[in-house]
Amino acid sequence: MFHVVRSSAVPLADQLVEELSSLIESRRLAEGTRLPSIRLLARRAGVSAFTVTAAFEKLLARGLIESRRGSGHFVAVRRELKMPVEVELGPPVHADPGIHFAHSATDARDIRVPAGAGFLPASWYADAIPASALSKMACSAATQGRAPSQGDGALRELLAQRLHLEGVPAAAHNIVVTAGASQAFDLIARKLLAPGDTVLVDDPGYFVLPTQLKARGLQLVSVPRCPDGPDIGALEEAARLHRPRMFFTQTLVHNPTGVSASPANCHAVLSLAEKHGFLVVEDHVYTDFATSHRVSLAQIDELRRVLYVGSYSKILSPGMRVGFLAVAEALVAPLIEAKIVSVLTGSALIECVLREVLASGTYRKHVQRLRDKLASARSRAVERLREAGLCIEHVPSDGMFLWARLPSPLDAEELAAHARRTGILLAAGPMFSISGGSRDYLRFNSAYAADPLLVSFLNERRPLIAQG
């Protein structure tokens, strides 16, 4: 009856689970049947009692058998429910192109080349978190209790130390831990802004942010992004005309252009913030990709007008949603309140793993490896894209993004729609622009942009490009 294969890669317990569940599901073992005792079954199958117990636990977890105290295990009585038909649904189509992109980039199974994606290949993160850091957490009382709403205290100390090294003066009490930068933006929009307020955003800029801000009923005004930072003239005019409450910007390793603002530009932005009385939310999601030390708004301003948004989800592990806000002391309590109202608190397990990785020095090494990989991927990608006729005016020295212009008459959205049908995900310019600009731009991810499938897709369109 029970036939286990010792040489199989499938664990013995799983082989038993397989065999028993097929007997139960085919009703060869009828509902209510008493199963042989663990000892008897172990003897018949030629395995240990421990193996049978493990198999029974899994069958119990799946509800296929029941345990009755003192009298053993029985095939469970099955409920017949009118189940909804299980269908293979693609991700739903969202009206907002940014939301649709964010959703399908991770959830769609038909993407072969995620050339426009905002994340690196999973394999690049393989060594980021050592197994020892995780198994250590299982024995740590800190991960068994609830994390403080503000975030683990020891983690906040470490983050403050790291900010200090960046030249940003923050103490642990200035920091609120969040589930990535997205949650940080959400908390700011919920609590520090009111519906109807006007805010400024980079154009082009990170594409989910405008949708987050609009969902809160905010009025958005775009500030063109130049290679050396926000367009100062346009920023001044927007500040004068619209009296904005905040400016959301990304100084270092800007998404999607990949370039960083100049120190002079930083100074001009802050001067305008002071003159016109707006706050600046500075997105530091890609800062650790920067190979050399760069000047940021938070450094110059020392957290008076600047709210610093950090994240480890892009660099340490996309599988851990963890970031933080570093802000002036007066803003801490309202942000904690917004966090309690939306998610109560964060996951202590995630916060403790990050703490461990930061303290041990693992993070520093991992970042160095990523930068090295990106540097060589970037030069390969630039070469291939240029060969295919695309123009990259400013090749960034850091990070994953390349902002490439298509020669006319090619339209980025049309090209992306074609590419999608062959399993290539492209990120079309207009998605990054609330003014609907950048129609002839694409954002590429260096890690995927030299993929042969993409390169041949682009080269097939060369005749079109050459005509244009």
Next chain:
Amino acid sequence: MFHVVRSSAVPLADQLVEELSSLIESRRLAEGTRLPSIRLLARRAGVSAFTVTAAFEKLLARGLIESRRGSGHFVAVRRELKMPVEVELGPPVHADPGIHFAHSATDARDIRVPAGAGFLPASWYADAIPASALSKMACSAATQGRAPSQGDGALRELLAQRLHLEGVPAAAHNIVVTAGASQAFDLIARKLLAPGDTVLVDDPGYFVLPTQLKARGLQLVSVPRCPDGPDIGALEEAARLHRPRMFFTQTLVHNPTGVSASPANCHAVLSLAEKHGFLVVEDHVYTDFATSHRVSLAQIDELRRVLYVGSYSKILSPGMRVGFLAVAEALVAPLIEAKIVSVLTGSALIECVLREVLASGTYRKHVQRLRDKLASARSRAVERLREAGLCIEHVPSDGMFLWARLPSPLDAEELAAHARRTGILLAAGPMFSISGGSRDYLRFNSAYAADPLLVSFLNERRPLIAQG
């Protein structure tokens, strides 16, 4: 110079870190000083080169030393920043009593007896997640990539199987994984309701929920909660008068009363929902604490009018914020959209650990242990509280909560304020009531309610109670 103690519990690398950082911080090793080579230092300290490398990694992570390629390690040049003074701040005082309670329950360090808390002692969760489940995750590619916004597919399959066992017909595509029940409520409030809509809530009921709903601009109407479920007469009147869009309720192991609604009551609630056209959000956060099979609204309704909110944060681990929504197919896409806009996606690491624990049968065993512990804690607690003069009309058969009435003239809020000064956290009735009722009730957590400090605090107030 370097003096390590082999017999110490402190790892050798950490001893070196300690010694070197004190030399650097006291400036006995000046900025820019070149450190001895790893090999030389290892020889001098009598440790391995591996130990010195690990120590250097930690010093590099803390920014105390710098590494220059090819020329070794140097004491880092320190930036002098005007740092904010690091102060030991207690958690801020929030105007909303529920938010204040939620915040101080985890963040305040002066609580000795969390008798009113909504979570169990951390030690009760010590075996919930085996170390093997965590270290397995480190090697799993699934945790290195970003989780789909809807939640890990294999986890959703398992959740659907478990719902099936509860008698709720849901498929994986009906499920959206969330960061606990709090996020589920937030997503519903953001996307399926509009400011100005009226919703009904249990009174008494879970205390953060009303604040979450009010933050979205919703009008709240309370429905009194009786021992067998919501007061049907009051529910009918509220439905007629206020035309609510939704009713947020907790059928099984209700917070704060601990009791479950009867099947007849469930039928009456659903009939009213159909007649008056409102949806029901059913909070199943404590369902797995129920020792016997109970009837819920979701079972009877089969997810047509009912939105099922589940969570593993209360039972498996407060350190992992993970729960889910199981809803009719038409509601899935809007809820995913709300999730993208607020947090982009969840943590794959957390979702994969939950998947592992559910599939292996570990969860089932852990739940059984918790139930057993709670049963004995509950009878001890009931005894002590009754001895101290409190009245518990309905002793629940499941879960952690006891809803106890103080004899007049004692006021629950005054008593809680007194208790707080002696390090005892009490949960006063009015916090659970949007109508300001339950002034003479306290919610106790069975796990802490027999604590000698609490018992003597209550007994000291007995004379007052006897006078009343």
